[in-house]
Amino acid sequence: MPGKTSIIWFRKGLRLHDNPALLAAAADADHLCPLFILDPWFLKPDRVGVNRVQFLLESLADLDASFRARGSRLLVLRGKPAEVLPRAFKDWGVTHLCFESDTEPYAKERDAAVAQLAEAAGVEVASPVSHTLYDPQLLLARNAGKPPLTMQSFTKLVDAVGPPPSPAADPPEKLPPLPVKAAALDAAAAGVPTLAGIGYPPAGTTLFKGGETAALARMADYLSDKDWVCAFEKPKGNPAAFMRPATTVLSPYLKFGCLSPRLFHAKLQQIYAERKGKHTQPPVSLRGQLLWREFFTLCGAAIPNFDRMQGNPGCKQIPWVDDPERLQAWQDSRTGYPWIDAIMCQLRQQGWMHHLARHSVACFLTRGDLWCSWEAGQAVFDKYLIDADWSLNAANWQWLSASAFFSQYFRVYSPVTFGKQYDKNGDYIRHFMPVLKDMPAKYIYEPWTAPLSVQQAAGCIIGKDYPRPIVDHATASKENMARMKAAYEAAREGGAGGGGGAGSGGKAAADAGGGSSPAKRARKK
DNA sequence: GTTCTGTTGCTGAC
DNA sequence: GTCAGCAACAGAAC
Numbered sequence: 001m002p003g004k005t006s007i008i009w010f011r012k013g014l015r016l017h018d019n020p021a022l023l024a025a026a027a028d029a030d031h032l033c034p035l036f037i038l039d040p041w042f043l044k045p046d047r048v049g050v051n052r053v054q055f056l057l058e059s060l061a062d063l064d065a066s067f068r069a070r071g072s073r074l075l076v077l078r079g080k081p082a083e084v085l086p087r088a089f090k091d092w093g094v095t096h097l098c099f100e101s102d103t104e105p106y107a108k109e110r111d112a113a114v115a116q117l118a119e120a121a122g123v124e125v126a127s128p129v130s131h132t133l134y135d136p137q138l139l140l141a142r143n144a145g146k147p148p149l150t151m152q153s154f155t156k157l158v159d160a161v162g163p164p165p166s167p168a169a170d171p172p173e174k175l176p177p178l179p180v181k182a183a184a185l186d187a188a189a190a191g192v193p194t195l196a197g198i199g200y201p202p203a204g205t206t207l208f209k210g211g212e213t214a215a216l217a218r219m220a221d222y223l224s225d226k227d228w229v230c231a232f233e234k235p236k237g238n239p240a241a242f243m244r245p246a247t248t249v250l251s252p253y254l255k256f257g258c259l260s261p262r263l264f265h266a267k268l269q270q271i272y273a274e275r276k277g278k279h280t281q282p283p284v285s286l287r288g289q290l291l292w293r294e295f296f297t298l299c300g301a302a303i304p305n306f307d308r309m310q311g312n313p314g315c316k317q318i319p320w321v322d323d324p325e326r327l328q329a330w331q332d333s334r335t336g337y338p339w340i341d342a343i344m345c346q347l348r349q350q351g352w353m354h355h356l357a358r359h360s361v362a363c364f365l366t367r368g369d370l371w372c373s374w375e376a377g378q379a380v381f382d383k384y385l386i387d388a389d390w391s392l393n394a395a396n397w398q399w400l401s402a403s404a405f406f407s408q409y410f411r412v413y414s415p416v417t418f419g420k421q422y423d424k425n426g427d428y429i430r431h432f433m434p435v436l437k438d439m440p441a442k443y444i445y446e447p448w449t450a451p452l453s454v455q456q457a458a459g460c461i462i463g464k465d466y467p468r469p470i471v472d473h474a475t476a477s478k479e480n481m482a483r484m485k486a487a488y489e490a491a492r493e494g495g496a497g498g499g500g501g502a503g504s505g506g507k508a509a510a511d512a513g514g515g516s517s518p519a520k521r522a523r524k525k
Numbered sequence: 526g527t528t529c530t531g532t533t534g535c536t537g538a539c
Numbered sequence: 540g541t542c543a544g545c546a547a548c549a550g551a552a553c
Contacts, residue, residue: 150550151532235533283532292532356533363534407548411534418534481546488548 003030005179006096007088009081010036010074011107012131013100014059015212016066018167018260020128025098032176033092034067036060037085038078041106043198049384050200051351052252055210059256060192062211070175075182075190078198082113089121092179100257101127103136103301104390133164133261133294136301147302149314149405151283154295163269167262206351206386208252215253219264222248226271230279232286239356240423242346242431246354248286251387254293265290293392300391307394308375309403316403317494318487320366320373327372329470330365331380333433336462336469339419339445340364342432349432351386356418362400363413367484369476374401402484409484412477416445435466 006025013019014036026032042048064074077084088094097118102111111127118125129135140147142161148154158164177183182190196202208214223229237246253259268287272279282288305311309318328334333341333348343357353361358381364370365377374397381397382388398404419428426444430437436444438458443450448462448469455461462468 150530152530153551233532237533239533285532288532359533402548406531407550408531408534409548410546413533414535417536485547 002093002095004028004096005031005033005092005094006098006176007033007035007085007092007094009085009097009099010034010063011099011102012255013257014056014063015215015258015260016063016171017212017216018130018263019100019171020130020168021098021100021126022171023168024126024128025096026171026175029096029176031092031179031182032072033088033094033178033182034063034072034074035088036063036074036076037081038076038193038198039081039110040079045200047383049204049348049351050195051204051206051384052386052388053198053200054195054204054206055208055252055351055386056256057192057195058210058214059212059258062213062258064192066212067175070171070173072175072178074192075178075185076192077190081110082117085114086117086121088182089118089123092182094121094123094179096124096126098126098128100131101129101135102131103297130168130260130262131257132297133265133290134158134161136298139294139298140302147299148295151292151295154298155282155291158291158294164262164265167260167266204351205349208249208350208352208386210252210256210258212253212258215250215258218248218253219250219259219267222250223267223271226274229268229271229286230275233280233284234289234355235284237354237356238422239343239354239360240419240428241354242428245352247289249352251389252352255387255389261290261293293389296395297389297391299395307378307390309373312404314404315398316407316487316491318367318401318403318484321371322376323370323372326370326470327365327376327380329467330361330370330372330377334467334470335364335370335415336448336467337364337415337445337473338426338429338433338436338447338466340415342429345432347381347384351384358396359400360413360415360418362397364415366397366401367409367480368412369415369471369473369480371476371480371483374398374403377401407488409488410481412481415473420445433466435460 006029008022008025013021016022043053060074060076067073085097099111102108115125139157139161143157148157234247239246250259250264254261265287272287279285282291299314300306303312303314309315330340331344333344335341340361343353343361346353346357362374362377365372366374378393378397381393385393395405399406402409425441429444436447439447439450439460440454440458443454447455447460447466450458450462460466
């Protein structure tokens with residue numbers, strides 16, 4: 001009987017802890033090859049920014065170091081997985097291929113093709129779930145094959161299913177050696193490349209360092225303050241806090257799998273248990289944030305065309321206007337609204353912004369002010385965010401544009417007053433938009449209202465050094481609200497959400513006789 | 526059918 | 540700091 005030679009194929013899940021695929025590959029193996037493949041599909045500088053790629057390379061270097069400490073090493077090969085892997089099967093005499101299951105559309109297609117090739121080569125495949133707390137297929141099955149549409153029903157679903165699996169055991173101190181031919185590959189052929197080596201600028205500008213080591217340290221740091229953990233309420237965070245962010249910034253580590261959601265979840269439950277119920281609850285608690293991730297990942301896995309408007313049955317069809325100039329101004333921090341422009345600058349610079357800051361700019365681009373498609377904004381976020389996650393990005397853009405999940409389109413973020421609530425002096429703006437750093441606090445959110453003498457004293461003339469507002473918010477938001485109303489009416493008449501290309505052709509009848517009874521209600525908050 | 530509620534709106538009067 | 544009014548949606552529970 002031939003020996004076992006395995007590949008543990010890393011894609012996300014860039015960690016050794018809670019890694020069931022690694023355990024499966026290593027168990028009773030004579031040879032184990034840890035492998036990452038730099039897929040050209042992901043590495044396009046115009047589509048994936050330098051900060052996220054840097055984060056990835058740092059994560060790979062950290063992974064390599066961890067393998068070396070266990071008598072192994074990480075091989076990094078380049079090419080399409082469907083071409084690289086069959087060669088490796090043959091060259092190295094591979095008998096087993098293990099990788100973490102992935103529900104994104106590209107990944108599903110890629111993995112199905114690879115699994116077929118493996119079968120043809122007589123290679124046994126295992127792909128356990130460890131990117132999410134729960135197996136999305138299991139959740140779907142428990143909910144009649146359909147994803148829940150609200151966070152409340154999602155929370156109910158996971159409550160009914162019970163606690164998620166515990167994190168898997170740590171891998172052994174000593175791992176099997178590489179196959180002989182794989183071990184012969186040198187750094188040039190199979191090492192972690194430099195940014196420049198793959199066509200990127202030599203360095204990114206993000207503050208956040210990739211890798212499992214950094215992830216565990218960051219988690220430990222935030223979890224050490226148990227009062228903070230138990231009092232965490234996401235909506236109360238300060239989006240303008242940039243020296244120490246109001247949230248954990250564990251999202252990029254969860255995105256790449258440097259941190260296991262199950263480990264994070266287990267640690268949170270431990271702390272909550274110590275406090276005997278005195279802690280915040282989902283959806284606003286820290287655990288709630290993991291459930292949001294879980295909810296949206298499930299939606300991304302179960303709803304067709306989840307990253308598009310057309311053909312997406314959950315997405316309201318709204319007649320957005322394709323306006324490249326507006327989109328570009330938004331992307332390049334030239335809207336003339338300092339709060340918006342500063343946030344977009346933080347995005348390009350750090351690859352991360354607070355959740356509420358993302359809300360501000362997403363609302364502004366779509367239903368609030370510029371009436372551009374959420375898909376266009378999604379693409380910009382997908383390029384620059386270090387934590388860009390396919391499902392979460394699509395879900396949040398649909399949420400903010402009131403295309404799905406959320407429908408109170410009359411709640412519009414003000415590009416002027418929203419940030420002011422948190423940062424009266426405008427320190428966040430001064431930091432990210434240095435051109436405005438000497439503008440008096442009175443005018444910093446609306447510099448076009450500053451008298452010319454003030455502008456001169458601040459060294460920032462509006463219309464010359466910094467643009468005038470791209471739209472008048474009061475006018476634009478009012479017009480857009482009317483457009484939303486019409487799109488919603490059209491959707492109701494045309495039969496909900498609408499998958500096909502029906503678009504928004506139906507014009508809104510002034511009063512469809514819908515005659516909803518005059519629900520007079522005294523609502524209190 | 527009605528009622529309740531939804532992680533995170535804004536403005537202006539008090 | 541609180542609260543009504545703004546103009547008003549849709550899923551879930553009843």
